[in-house]
Amino acid sequence: xxxxxxxxxxxxxxxxMCAALAAREAGARVLVLERxxxxxxxxxxxxxxxIRCTHPAADQFFSGPYSEEEHLQDLIGVTGGPANMNxxxxxxxxxxxxxxxxxxxxxxxxQPLAGTLHLGRTNRWxxxxxxxxxxxxxxxxxxxxxxxxxxxxxxxxxxxxNRFEAVRIRNKNGDAGELIRGGAVAVGAGGYEANIEWLKRxxxxxxxxxxIRGSAYNDGRVLAALMKCGAKSMGDPKGFHAVAxxxxxxxxxxxxxxxxxxxxxxxxxxxxxxxxxxxGQDIWPKRYAIWGTLIAGQPGQIAYGIVDARxxxxxxxxxxxxxxADTLEGLAPQLGLDARTFVETVTEYNRAAxxxxxxxxxxxxxxxxxxxxxxxxxxxxPIDRAPFYGLPLRPGITFTYMGVAVDECARVLDQSxxxxxxxxxxxxxxxxxxxxxxxxxxxxxxxxSVFGRLAGREAASNARA
Amino acid sequence: xxxxxxxxxxxxQLIICNACRYCEGYCPVFRAIETRRDFQRGDVFxxxxxxxxxxxxxxxxxxxxxxxxxxxxxxILAEARIETYERLSWPGFLGRAFKHRGxxxxxxxxxxxxxxxxxxxxxxxxxxxxxxxxxxxxxxxxPYFAMVAGGLILFFYGIAVWLRGGAQxxxxxxxxxxxxxxxxxxxxxxxxxLGLRYLKGGGPGCFYPDERPSSVRRVYHSLTFWGLVxxxxxxxxxFIYQDFLHLxxxxxxxxxxxxxxxxxxxxxxxxxxxxxYFKMRSDPDPAGxxxxxxxxxxxxxxxxxxxxxxxxLVYRETSAMGSLLVLHLGFIAAxxxxxxxxxxxxAVYRTLAVMRYEMERGQPGSGAGx
Numbered sequence: 001x002x003x004x005x006x007x008x009x010x011x012x013x014x015x016x017m018c019a020a021l022a023a024r025e026a027g028a029r030v031l032v033l034e035r036x037x038x039x040x041x042x043x044x045x046x047x048x049x050x051i052r053c054t055h056p057a058a059d060q061f062f063s064g065p066y067s068e069e070e071h072l073q074d075l076i077g078v079t080g081g082p083a084n085m086n087x088x089x090x091x092x093x094x095x096x097x098x099x100x101x102x103x104x105x106x107x108x109x110x111q112p113l114a115g116t117l118h119l120g121r122t123n124r125w126x127x128x129x130x131x132x133x134x135x136x137x138x139x140x141x142x143x144x145x146x147x148x149x150x151x152x153x154x155x156x157x158x159x160x161x162n163r164f165e166a167v168r169i170r171n172k173n174g175d176a177g178e179l180i181r182g183g184a185v186a187v188g189a190g191g192y193e194a195n196i197e198w199l200k201r202x203x204x205x206x207x208x209x210x211x212i213r214g215s216a217y218n219d220g221r222v223l224a225a226l227m228k229c230g231a232k233s234m235g236d237p238k239g240f241h242a243v244a245x246x247x248x249x250x251x252x253x254x255x256x257x258x259x260x261x262x263x264x265x266x267x268x269x270x271x272x273x274x275x276x277x278x279x280g281q282d283i284w285p286k287r288y289a290i291w292g293t294l295i296a297g298q299p300g301q302i303a304y305g306i307v308d309a310r311x312x313x314x315x316x317x318x319x320x321x322x323x324x325a326d327t328l329e330g331l332a333p334q335l336g337l338d339a340r341t342f343v344e345t346v347t348e349y350n351r352a353a354x355x356x357x358x359x360x361x362x363x364x365x366x367x368x369x370x371x372x373x374x375x376x377x378x379x380x381x382p383i384d385r386a387p388f389y390g391l392p393l394r395p396g397i398t399f400t401y402m403g404v405a406v407d408e409c410a411r412v413l414d415q416s417x418x419x420x421x422x423x424x425x426x427x428x429x430x431x432x433x434x435x436x437x438x439x440x441x442x443x444x445x446x447x448x449s450v451f452g453r454l455a456g457r458e459a460a461s462n463a464r465a
Numbered sequence: 466x467x468x469x470x471x472x473x474x475x476x477x478q479l480i481i482c483n484a485c486r487y488c489e490g491y492c493p494v495f496r497a498i499e500t501r502r503d504f505q506r507g508d509v510f511x512x513x514x515x516x517x518x519x520x521x522x523x524x525x526x527x528x529x530x531x532x533x534x535x536x537x538x539x540x541i542l543a544e545a546r547i548e549t550y551e552r553l554s555w556p557g558f559l560g561r562a563f564k565h566r567g568x569x570x571x572x573x574x575x576x577x578x579x580x581x582x583x584x585x586x587x588x589x590x591x592x593x594x595x596x597x598x599x600x601x602x603x604x605x606x607x608p609y610f611a612m613v614a615g616g617l618i619l620f621f622y623g624i625a626v627w628l629r630g631g632a633q634x635x636x637x638x639x640x641x642x643x644x645x646x647x648x649x650x651x652x653x654x655x656x657x658x659l660g661l662r663y664l665k666g667g668g669p670g671c672f673y674p675d676e677r678p679s680s681v682r683r684v685y686h687s688l689t690f691w692g693l694v695x696x697x698x699x700x701x702x703x704f705i706y707q708d709f710l711h712l713x714x715x716x717x718x719x720x721x722x723x724x725x726x727x728x729x730x731x732x733x734x735x736x737x738x739x740x741x742y743f744k745m746r747s748d749p750d751p752a753g754x755x756x757x758x759x760x761x762x763x764x765x766x767x768x769x770x771x772x773x774x775x776x777x778l779v780y781r782e783t784s785a786m787g788s789l790l791v792l793h794l795g796f797i798a799a800x801x802x803x804x805x806x807x808x809x810x811x812a813v814y815r816t817l818a819v820m821r822y823e824m825e826r827g828q829p830g831s832g833a834g835x
Binding site: 039040046047049106108110111113125127128129130131132135139250253254255256257258313316317318319 | 483484486487491502521524525527528529531532533669677
């Protein structure tokens with residue numbers, strides 16, 4: 001192999017493409033190695049739709065200002081404190097440059113999507129969603145002379161004397177094959193949420209019942225290869241972000257359309273037809289993310305959202321038709337639930353909510369059940385108006401938290417905490433430096449874009465060092 | 466795909482779109498989807514004709530094949546449009562033309578052949594192949610009455626079939642949301658339709674012929690449309706010149722009918738040529754199966770009307786004028802006769818769909834107001 005690249009970018013999503021564009025703009029010869037075929041490129045970025053950015057004032061797309069302080073406080077609020085505060089502050093500060101940079105690479109914007117107005121001040125929506133944004137990045141890359149190879153899964157990093165030399169990619173048969181040399185590497189290859197065997201190490205057979213919302217290509221091979229070279233890890237290896245998705249969703253890559261907003265509108269029962277958690281605990285966008293993990297803790301990793309005729313058209317229409325019956329007794333067998341227990345659970349709930357006549361979904365209305373365990377603290381209307389509907393729910397894994405540790409130049413650290421000279425990481429594969437639990441909507445792309453650009457610039461400069 | 470399956474399949478895909486909504490910023494189709502929960506035949510009629518086939522959603526969609534959800538909105542809506550065209554055509558058996566391009570080609574060729582045969586049979590060759598100059602030169606080849614009567618009959622036939630289809634479309638796409646739209650809705654619809662507002666992919670342009678957005682297709686379409694308008698103005702002016710001012714054609718090169726006609730002709734040739742060129746190069750994946758045949762027949766016929774018209778203008782003082790004029794009239798007859806049975810009908814249904822959208826989003830609580 002005679003061609004020599006200054007910067008090899010591993011991955012094909014937002015972080016990887018930001019790194020590739022930034023490295024090219026710094027003058028480097030860049031090769032992007034994306035392990036998927038062209039029409040599935042981009043990993044989990046395909047399922048994104050907005051990015052969280054600091055900005056001083058409202059504009060055509062932001063409904064109001066969002067200061068660094070507030071942004072950082074929001075981040076601390078959901079994560080309980082980032083693992084590496086300096087990196088978190090850097091991400092928050094640098095995010096203010098992203099809209100202009102993205103526009104400069106062809107990204108178009110739009111008003112917040114219907115039903116997401118609560119994020120309109122802090123987050124910015126790119127027209128058409130993540131795949132459309134990636135398409136603009138790939139078009140920019142082609143214009144700038146960045147080479148992209150698809151079906152190029154990286155198997156191994158060759159690192160000698162603390163310095164990256166080459167990557168080995170699998171050939172078509174899946175055997176370790178071609179060695180590609182480069183002056184530096186920037187890795188933006190996602191997490192390991194699509195690797196069921198890996199999840200099983202921490203979750204046992206329950207992982208067989210998890211649904212992976214994003215790309216099936218995010219199987220953590222690149223993360224494992226980095227760790228094999230002695231990269232230090234960050235974040236809870238068991239941790240993932242999960243929401244409630246329809247149990248009928250495909251095992252991988254069902255994306256946004258399989259999520260169900262049913263929870264606060266009714267009750268949720270488990271396989272034993274019993275309620276197990278307060279469905280009305282908090283405003284839905286905040287509580288949205290806990291239900292995946294809650295269901296993962298239930299027997300069989302399954303639950304059922306139950307609503308009646310009053311509530312069925314109050315939430316985003318689901319992709320899969322709800323199960324439906326004119327009586328609760330009729331609905332139970334469709335969901336595989338014991339009819340007697342199920343009717344008992346709903347009746348008990350209805351008795352506790354009997355006095356409630358009106359709810360206000362837009363706020364914590366305090367319309368709660370009385371004398372029920374667990375309670376429903378808000379929006380507790382009786383479920384008594386036929387027909388009745390049931391939606392089966394499973395944990396839908398969005399991303400994993402554990403990744404490699406990096407320094408303030410996005411360089412990957414080894415076990416002793418010393419950086420590899422020219423190995424950089426960005427995006428989900430290093431988000432564990434900042435996110436340890438919870439999630440702040442649109443912040444995944446913030447990390448990917450800020451550290452992608454940083455990794456690209458640094459890789460370009462370290463390639464020649 | 467059988468008719469029933471087109472609607473089932475459209476409903477399946479639209480339900481997934483409604484759960485996603487990432488494409489909301491591209492065009493009114495997605496905003497109209499959000500005001501519905503399932504998609505009956507009338508809804509699919511409406512949405513499919515509201516779609517301008519800019520294909521932005523296809524390239525943005527993470528669920529296109531090989532994903533198992535197999536979403537391809539431009540394709541399924543193109544197929545549903547064909548069903549609309551076929552169902553609303555009159556007489557019913559000619560609706561086959563939308564699925565079998567042979568029928569349209571047959572109609573077009575029959576119209577041209579009829580004009581040619583009648584001309585060669587009835588016009589003495591001494592007149593047909595002679596040079597004519599001076600006022601009334603054209604009518605020395607084809608008598609005034611034949612030209613006007615033939616043209617008007619076909620023109621009004623086409624308009625009548627369009628109106629009938631349009632009225633039926635309007636009633637079949639009616640939903641509970643609808644109330645009579647105000648003049649503002651009408652103005653908004655006219656502006657959107659004439660300016661091709663929804664062929665912009667929400668800003669960056671139309672993703673046609675491939676995934677790189679641009680405004681070129683809009684330019685070609687505008688050239689075609691406004692070229693046609695110019696030629697219509699030219700014909701109307703000629704009618705006024707002749708029947709009110711008693712000036713017989715041919716008119717001077719500097720006269721209004723000739724200037725409008727020539728500008729329109731050139732615009733039509735460029736516009737139809739560009740659209741044809743784009744269509745040949747276009748990505749077949751988001752295209753409806755069967756539709757391109759119909760599109761080609763329309764564009765070729767329209768382009769040849771313009772081309773033969775320009776040739777007639779250029780050679781009007783030579784002995785070729787007679788043959789060129791007959792050919793030109795033949796293509797005009799073909800255009801008019803196939804107007805209700807080919808791509809031309811999109812002008813009717815799409816304008817009405819845009820009109821309905823403008824009315825719908827004026828409704829309080831429709832949620833479509835963006």
